[in-house]
Amino acid sequence: MDRNIYGYKCGACGHINYPYRMRCRKCGRTEYTDFELVPLPKRGKLLTHTRLHNPPADYLVPTLQLGIVELENGVRVMGQLHMSNPMAGMPVEAKVEVVRRTDYDSFYGMIFYPA
Amino acid sequence: MPVDVEKILRPTDTPLPPFPPKYMTLAGGEHLVVRQVGREEIPAILPYIEALMHVERDFYDIVAARVYAELLAYFRHRVQDEYVLVAQIDGEIAAVVNGRRVDENVGMSYHTLSLRRGLRVGAHAFATKMEYHMDILGQKEVLIVAESPIGFRRWMIEYNLEKRFHIPHELGGCPSWSLTRPLFEAARGSLVVGRRPVPQELLDKAMERILPPSDPPKPPADLLAATRSLYDATGTALMSQGWILEGRK
Amino acid sequence: MRKVYAVGLGITSFTRLEYPLSEIAAYAGMMAMRDAGLAAVDHVYVANMGAGRINHQTGLASAVVDSLSLTPAGAETIENGPASGASALKTGFLAVASGVYNVVMVIGAERMREANNLETTDFVATLTHPIAEYVYGVTLPSLAAMFTRLYMEKYGVTERHLAMVAVKNHDHALLNFFAHLHEKITLEGILDSPEASTNNPYVSEPLRFFDCCPVSDGGACVILASAEAARKLGKPMVRLAGVGQATDTHAVHEREDPTELAAVRLAAQQSFKMAGVQPADVSVAELHDAFTILEIVESEEVGFFPKGQGHLALERGETRLGGRLPINTSGGLKAKGHPVGATGVGQAHEIVLQLRGEAEKRQVANAKVGFTCNFGGFGNNVVCLTFIRED
Numbered sequence: 001m002d003r004n005i006y007g008y009k010c011g012a013c014g015h016i017n018y019p020y021r022m023r024c025r026k027c028g029r030t031e032y033t034d035f036e037l038v039p040l041p042k043r044g045k046l047l048t049h050t051r052l053h054n055p056p057a058d059y060l061v062p063t064l065q066l067g068i069v070e071l072e073n074g075v076r077v078m079g080q081l082h083m084s085n086p087m088a089g090m091p092v093e094a095k096v097e098v099v100r101r102t103d104y105d106s107f108y109g110m111i112f113y114p115a
Numbered sequence: 116m117p118v119d120v121e122k123i124l125r126p127t128d129t130p131l132p133p134f135p136p137k138y139m140t141l142a143g144g145e146h147l148v149v150r151q152v153g154r155e156e157i158p159a160i161l162p163y164i165e166a167l168m169h170v171e172r173d174f175y176d177i178v179a180a181r182v183y184a185e186l187l188a189y190f191r192h193r194v195q196d197e198y199v200l201v202a203q204i205d206g207e208i209a210a211v212v213n214g215r216r217v218d219e220n221v222g223m224s225y226h227t228l229s230l231r232r233g234l235r236v237g238a239h240a241f242a243t244k245m246e247y248h249m250d251i252l253g254q255k256e257v258l259i260v261a262e263s264p265i266g267f268r269r270w271m272i273e274y275n276l277e278k279r280f281h282i283p284h285e286l287g288g289c290p291s292w293s294l295t296r297p298l299f300e301a302a303r304g305s306l307v308v309g310r311r312p313v314p315q316e317l318l319d320k321a322m323e324r325i326l327p328p329s330d331p332p333k334p335p336a337d338l339l340a341a342t343r344s345l346y347d348a349t350g351t352a353l354m355s356q357g358w359i360l361e362g363r364k
Numbered sequence: 365m366r367k368v369y370a371v372g373l374g375i376t377s378f379t380r381l382e383y384p385l386s387e388i389a390a391y392a393g394m395m396a397m398r399d400a401g402l403a404a405v406d407h408v409y410v411a412n413m414g415a416g417r418i419n420h421q422t423g424l425a426s427a428v429v430d431s432l433s434l435t436p437a438g439a440e441t442i443e444n445g446p447a448s449g450a451s452a453l454k455t456g457f458l459a460v461a462s463g464v465y466n467v468v469m470v471i472g473a474e475r476m477r478e479a480n481n482l483e484t485t486d487f488v489a490t491l492t493h494p495i496a497e498y499v500y501g502v503t504l505p506s507l508a509a510m511f512t513r514l515y516m517e518k519y520g521v522t523e524r525h526l527a528m529v530a531v532k533n534h535d536h537a538l539l540n541f542f543a544h545l546h547e548k549i550t551l552e553g554i555l556d557s558p559e560a561s562t563n564n565p566y567v568s569e570p571l572r573f574f575d576c577c578p579v580s581d582g583g584a585c586v587i588l589a590s591a592e593a594a595r596k597l598g599k600p601m602v603r604l605a606g607v608g609q610a611t612d613t614h615a616v617h618e619r620e621d622p623t624e625l626a627a628v629r630l631a632a633q634q635s636f637k638m639a640g641v642q643p644a645d646v647s648v649a650e651l652h653d654a655f656t657i658l659e660i661v662e663s664e665e666v667g668f669f670p671k672g673q674g675h676l677a678l679e680r681g682e683t684r685l686g687g688r689l690p691i692n693t694s695g696g697l698k699a700k701g702h703p704v705g706a707t708g709v710g711q712a713h714e715i716v717l718q719l720r721g722e723a724e725k726r727q728v729a730n731a732k733v734g735f736t737c738n739f740g741g742f743g744n745n746v747v748c749l750t751f752i753r754e755d
Contacts, residue, residue, distance in 0.1 A: 019496040019615055047622065050509035052568040053273075055501050056489060057482040062273045064501045068510060068617045076617040078497050088517060100499045107499040140557035142564060142574065144550035233547055235573075238562050264480070308562045 003096035003108055004039035007075055011036060018075050042094040043115060044071035049086040058102055069094070069112055079110035091115035126195035131216060134200055134247050137309040138317055139239050147209060147236060148313055148321040149202045149243045157190040159325050160201065163208055163230060169334040174263040181286065182226045185213055197225075198247065202240050204231065206326040210240040214248065214257070215285070222248035222257040223285055227266075230328040241270070242306050249299045250307070258291040260284040270294075274302050368460045368604045369594035370716045370751065371467075372400025372587030378544045378701030378710065380477045381581040385412075385419040389473035390431035392583035392706075396469065397432075400587050400597055406465040408432075408439040411452035411472035412705035415441070417487055418479045428471060445491050446654065447740030448472065449584070449708020450747035454607045456588045466590045472709030473583035484579050488704070491741045493615040505576055507616050507742045508655040509568035514623045515657060516570065519672035523570060525679070527555045529656035530574045530698055532684050537695025539685075539725040544580045544701030575656040580701030584709040586716060600720045604712075605641075606750035608634025616742055625665045627746040628737060632666035635735070639750035643667030646689065646750075647731040648718045650711035652739035653696040659683075662737050663691060666748065685726060693718065693726045708738035712749060719753040 007016040011034035015026035018040065023030060049067035065081040069092055080099050081092075092112040099109035136150035152160070164186065167179035188194040194215065202210040209231040215223045224244060229237035248257045258279060261267040270276065276292035284291040299306060313321075374395030381388055389410055397403070410425035421427060425439035444451035449472035456470040476484050489503045497507075515521050531551055537543035554564040554574045564572045594601060610630035613619055620626065636642060643666060651666070653659035660674040668689055669677045677683060683691040694700045694714040697707060715734035717723045734751040 018618075019493055025613075025618075048510040048514045050506050050513060050568045050570075051566070052501070052503065052506040052509070053566050054485070054503070054505065054568070056486055056503060059501055060272060062275060064506075066500060066502060066506050066510065068622070078500050078502060078615070078617050080500055088513070100501055109499050139559040139562070140553050141559070142549045142553040143547060144553045233545075235563050235565075238565075239559065242562065264482070305561065305565075308559045310558060 005077065005096055005110055006037045007040045008035040009038045010034060016073065016075050018077065040075055040077065041072040042096075042110070044069040044092060044094075046081075046086060046088060046090050046092050046112070047076070048088055049081055058100055067112060069110075077110055079112045081112050083112070083114050125192040129196050129216065131196065131198060132251050134198065134243075134251060135311055136313045136318060136321070137243065137311045138313045139309040141204070142235065145204050146317055147202050147204055147239055148317050149200055149240065149309065150318075150321060152199050152201050152325075154190050156201075156325060157186050157199070160208065160211065161186060163328055163331070164211065164228065167228070167230070167332060170332045171334065173265070173332070175332055178226055178228055178262055182211060182213065182228050185225050186211075189213070200240070200243060200247065201325060202236060202243075203321045203325065206320045206324060207231075208325050208328050209236045212240045212244045214244055216252060216254070217258075219253075220255040222252060222254045224248070224257050224259045225286065230331045232330060232332060238269070239308060242308050245294060245299060246307050249296065255296050257294045258282060258284055259294060260286055260289040260291055274298055274306075365461045366463055367591045368457050368588050369591060370586050370602045370604055370712070371589045371594050371597050371599045372396035372402060372469075372585070373713050373716055374399060374585040375542050375710065375713050376583045377542045378580045378582035378703055378706070381475060383475075385415055385421055385473060385475040385478075386424065386427040386431050388475055388581060388583040389424065389428045389471050392473065392585040393428065393432050393469055393471045396585035396587050400599060402467065402587065402597070405434060405437055405467045405469045405587065407437055407456075407459060408434060408469045408471065409442055409452040409456050410439065411442045411444075411448035411470070411709060412474060413443055413445060413448050414474060414476060414487055414704065418484070419475050424473075428473075434469075443705075444745055444747070445740040446652070446702070446704050447708060447738040447745050447747045448705040449710065450712070450736065450738030450749055451609070451708065451740075453586060453588070453604070453708060453712055453749060454609060454747055457604050457607050460588050460590055466593050468588045469585060470588060470709060471583060471585045472703075472706035474703035474705040475581045476579050476703060477581050481579065496615045496617070503568075504742060505568040505571055505655065508657060509571045511616070511622070511742075512570055512655070512657040515661065518623050519675070521657070521660060521675045523572070524551070524555060525660065525675040526571070526575050526656040527551055527564075528678055529653065529659050530554065532678075533653065533659075533692050533696040533698040533700075536685060536693050536726065537699030540695050540700060542582075543695040543699055544578055544582075545695070545699045547699075549574060571655060571657070577654045577697040577702040580703045582701060582703035582706045582710070584706050584713045586709055586712050601754040602716050602719045603752050603754050604749060605752045606635040606637070606639030608632060608636075608638065608748045610634070610746055612744045614741070614744055619743075625661055625743045625746070627743055628662055628665040628739065628748075631746040631748040632735075632737065635748040635750045636667070639733075639752060641733055641750060641752065645733045646735045647733050648693060648715065648728040649689065649691050649735040649737070650694060650696070650714050651691055651737045652707070652711075653692060653698050654702055654739065656698060658739060659691060659696065662739070666735070666737055685728070690728050693723065693728060708736070708747065711736040711738060712751070715749075715751050719751055
């Protein structure tokens, strides 16, 4: 099952907000139901990255790779990375998989692989 | 003819290669010297360990109590093939690590006790212990347990130790984890630190005497105050601890 | 708008404290009352972030105002993440400037070490965006690390510069009795020697252990008063002359320019404008160095150095005690400690102390204008304060 992460497209100006906010950041329209859910593209460019050596308690792994990616449509996202040699500027592609597990829940998000 | 009971009670030690001393530079620029100590130096160390048995936080009390027992057992010839390494800064004791050779392939890590806060002395000391088992004794794996969650995260999680839950660790009942040779080789960069040989003046200072720690973890003024106020509904113990710390009578 | 003066100072050690949180807060308040020579105040603000979650105490200000026997004076708890302290000072400033109150006590207090390290890391991570950041396992150090990497690539800041900030602040803290860390560190020990990677391991690449501030408990208090009340008390006339605040997007990836801290720039501009001074007039500053990179970047964004040149000024020794513009003479968050809610007030405490001429071994000669920058979240809510000595 191919999951998606969704952006919130403003009905008035077309700007895609990610993450969700109450009023569009670009035009400030106040119509509550005016956002359209649009699946975010999964390909993009890696902007910056880090390898976190002290991950939160939920993660029983020694390190966690994180990065910020600029997607094809200009929207930027945070994601986990699965790659051995991340470099700023490299093309990446995402799968939406489990990124965090607590005692009872699983949370899905973007995991980027080299494109 | 008197029966020599001691001969029956005393285990026969396998001759073990000694640990060649090494030294490291710490964050503040001082040097840490790690060397092996023989039985004759144990009585000098025991009082420093004893003081830590009364520090009730960060599992110092239980680790110190167990290390005391292990060092005493080593001194009194009641444990087989134990080794003790001591880390010193300018002669002052900064950490004690110990362990045991189970057989030619398996080592048993006992404890890592740091007597100097900050400075990551514990990390250096743990690393030298692993080096002793793997590089000097040439073993294939080391069995490890952790009393504190910090130890668990630093060793079990960080080095991806393998579970050996069917082997009870000699420390008592807790499930063992193992640092295998492949895991050790993969982490060699961070696990084998320090330099040899130790410069002569540093080594001489370290070998001369084991000096008391200058800034060890201290017990709180009132044992009761170390517990949460849950156990002291009036909160009086906490206040009186504060007054003692301020020097009030 | 009336002029507002800082008339009383109180602080606890920033370290691991075994006292209840309300006591930590009240102690700092009591010390400030003693310093000012006051028996009562009109109102109390308490800055704090974790009382409800970590210390099981909500309504902290109500507990503190009674502990200090200041009832029936009004009291509120102010929470703005790590910028709680400066936000509380800003609120106290507005209260006195408006004319509603004459003497206002502003306390910042935090007791983070009541919980274990994993719990406090998670607690601080709740500042991040829950859906776009938190679920990925993002913690504040990882956000700072990604920002640092961009800065290193764009302006040539190196790990050496970060280490220099840590060494400088540790040196300053050795002169500060109340600082958390009294630990001399050297570039050799944390960066150059073969064992440096064990002494100073990566927390989140490229940030290392000594690039991140410790977890501390502590409390600080500054009492603000009208000009009339200040003159009556006979304390040196140190005026809180300018306050500024600005916000930015919650999720870090949505910042317009990921190498900028726009909120810092705007807040500083506002603060300087209100005070009627320029960045070049500042004699001493406390910048929010929860991560060493932040001291460098904030020193540029507030206007002390051109963009991308903060690390060069650091190299030249300009920001050390004795240099042209000493930054973080208290030891900064890195060495003085970071009890989250208390930090903003602790920074103001240091600046007022400097402007009064009471900083002893850390004294900056002829300190006339002081500045603090309190950074909330990761750059999404920043409060800046400007102080001027008037007599």
